[in-house]
Every structure is written in structure tokens, then in C-alpha cells.
Amino acid sequence: MSLIHPTAIVDPQARIDASVTVGPYAVIGAHVAIGARTTVGAHCVIEGHTTIGEDNQIFQFASLGAQPQDKKYAGEPTRLVIGNRNTIREFCTFNTGTAQDLGVTTIGDDNWIMAYVHIAHDCVVGNQTILANNATLAGHVHVGDHVIIGGLTGVHQFTHVGAHAMAGFASHISQDVPPFVMVDGNPLAVRGLNSEGLRRRGFSAERQAALKQAYRLLYRHGLTLEAALARIVALTGDYPGAAGDIELLHGFVAASRRGIAR
Template identity: 60%
Template sequence: MARIHPTALVDPHAQLDANVEVGPYTVIGPHVRIGAGTTIGAHCVIDGHTTIGRDNRIYPFVSLGLPSQDKKYAGEPCELIIGDRNTIREYSTYHIGTVQGGGVTRLGNDNWMMAYTHLAHDCVVGDHTIFANNAQLAGHVQVGDWAILGGFTVVHQFVRIGAHAMTAMCALLFADVPPFVMAQGQPAQARSMNFEGLRRRGFSASRIAAVKAMHKALYREGLTLAQAVERIDALTARYPDAAADVALMRAFLAGVNPERGIVR
């Protein structure tokens, strides 16, 4: 049997692995599934069609899987899916998706989510991200692997944040943040690339040089986005071991909405 505190209210139809721990006064609904090794703190609410993987640590007063705040939501059975080994700190709120956005809000694996973080409907967050306190995502936002959001970062709906990107405290994002970019301000502007983060993740000097060249093409030479893409495409020949990094940037830029653009 799962280790459930006697004051917790767990619906008999909920599916909890035998190694799940549930703290005092937590409420878990009938469509919830929780994997082995996950611990749920006191006073949490987990409801809706919510699936939580293995070895997650969920702290007190977290709310997961409740209906979205989208006024179009009409009670459809949408989902929240959380992967493995995530840390979700106090007062965080993650909502289910909507049919207009694909029906699923998703948090990947190995993410470090500090207090008061918010994932609105249909957000997709990758792996190994860090959200500092009060980082807030509006609906349909996408966040790539290894991204870091500074405290009180606020992200407009449909904005995308690329892998290895980083935002400063109180950044306000109305445009896409390409991979590797560091952004700051209200509205946010590109300041540099996340070179220290790349070094910590084992990027070679050649790969970092390629990222510097991409930064130069996007922000230092006065090029249009189309011209910058052409310049970036040519970098694979100069930096063959950075081919995957160039492809990552190229794929991200190909998906930029012209009306929104990228942070400049």
C-alpha cells in the first residue's frame, strides 16, 4: 500500500504506486496516476486527468491538474503529464490543457521548479530546466531543455524559449528567445549568450565558438532574420563538431512567427 497520511483524501479510483508517499490533508482525485518513489507534501491538491512519473518531489500547497483559466475551456477531459525526478516547490500551479491547444500540458524530466511557478494550459516544458521563484508561463508556451528562467520572469502566450536559453530576474517576454540566448528587460532584449552555462554542461571550445558566431549573425551584424539564417547555415562547415547546435538553432528559427519575431 502507498504511504498515505490518515488525514489525506485519496479517491479510491486514483492509481498510486505502492512506493508513493502522501502527506497530511492532501486531496487526490479519481483520474490521477502517480509513479513509484514520488512524494507528495501536505495540503496539496492533485486532480483532473493528471499523470505523474517516478521519483518526483512535490512540496506542500502545490496545485496540479485543475482546469485551465482559459474562458473557452468547457470541461473537456484534457491532461497534465509530469515526467520523472522533478522537484516542484511550494504554491506552484500547473493546469491541464485545452482542446484548442492539443489537450495536454507537459513537464518533462529532471526539472527544478521553485516556489510559485505557474504552467498555464498547453505549455510544454522540456528536461533539466530551472524555474526560479514566481516564473510564470501563459498558455501554449514552449520551453526547451536546460533553459533557466530567472525569478519573476513572465512569458506571454505562444512564446517559445529555446534550449540553453536564460532569462534575468523580472524579464518580460513577448517574443521568442532563441537557443543559447540570455535575455533581460521589460520587454526583454537579447544581452549575450549563455556561455557559462554551456561550459558547465561540457561544451567544447569549438562548440562555444560556433554559438558565438550564431550570436554575431543574429545580433551584431545588422542582418535580417533571413540573412542571419543563411549565415548560420554556413557554420557547420567551419565547426563540424557543432553541427547539432547549428541544427538546433536553425530548427528553432524556422518556427518563428513573423508577427512575434525573436528578442532583439
């Protein structure tokens, strides 16, 4: 028995695994590919050059792969790529990329994306993130692994949010958010280290201690950014087990083009 509801409109050129379930009145375009065991809810529209991996659950009324909301867009065959095991709730809108960037919007694996989330053109979302209801990512936003973004939060175009960071409800993010920190508010304020998140993800006592020291250097000691970065690098001597975390934090801050939330 077919797993595609008879009222769904699926272009015959679409590449859909035989185990995919498609609900009533869904519309799937010619350039769409959907992997095994993914479910597509009623009234979803999946169009454009969109590739969706395995074991995703896409709830009703989602719109995936539509043209970017960019006035420069001229019909180029840009893409949307979604990984595996993502939950995409009702009324989410994910757009394809633009020729002015890499031409692809990318969503990783194991993400929990709640209702009405908008992910604009050329965004890169990592793995195991949580985007709460009405979170909005403008174009070219990068979100690292294990990030949590609170409901009704807006992220300005070209802004980066580092891995393991957390943004509270209704925040206005217009500067880069370093890995491991918590922010919230409008205007945005840094509230502390995301200690509870690190503990829940199994960070060792050494890694947590190193990140606490790095946070203090960056935010509490009154140092210039350059001086804080130099002292953060030196922490690897005292906390060798946290060398990867320190490198991640240092590299993110050093590479920031918009400036970090501070």
C-alpha cells in the first residue's frame, strides 16, 4: 500500500524513498529528494532544489525550499539541504540559498525546530540545536551545535551563534554570541556561562573549570579583547583536557566580523 496520500501532489521527477509517508494535500516539487522513513505532514509544501535526509518528522503546514526572500535573487538553482532525524514543527519556513553566498541553506542532524521558526537563505544550522517557537534567523546566520534559541528571538543577518550557547526568550541578537555563553534581552546582554547546559552534556569538571576561567577573562576582568584572547590561549597549560574547548572559543572570538556580544 502506498504511503503517499491520494490527495497529495507529488511531481513524478521527485526522488522519494518508498518508506516516506506523505500526508493529505501535501505538495512536493520536481527537484526534491527525501530519504528513508521521513514523514511529511498534511498541507506541507516542499519545493525548489531541496534534499531531506532520513528519519525526519515534518509536521503539517511547513514550507520548505521556497525562493529566498532576497530582492537580488534572480532564479538561480540554489539549494536547501536538511540532514537526518530532525523534528520540524508546524508552519516552519526554510528558504534556499542565494548566489551571493554558497548557494545553499543547511540544516544538520537531530535538531528540534518548533512551530513558526523561519530559517532564511544561506543559513547554516548545526546539530542537536533547539529553536523554540517563532525564532527567526535572517540570511547568512550560522548556528553551532547544541545551541538553544528561545522563542520570539530574532537573529540579525550575518550573525554567528557559537556552539553550546543559549539565548533567552525574545532576545535581539545582532552581534556574534561566543560558544558556551548565555545571552538574553533587547538590547542583548551576556548573562553568564551556560553551566547547566555543559553539565547536562557531560562536560568534565576540568572542562567546566577551564571555561569558567575563560569566561571571566573575557567578561569580568576588564581586559581588552586582545589581552583576554592571549590569556585564554594560555589556559591550555593549566587545563590540557579542555584544549579543544579553549581553541573553539578563541577561534570563534578571534574570527568574529560583527563583534561579539560583550
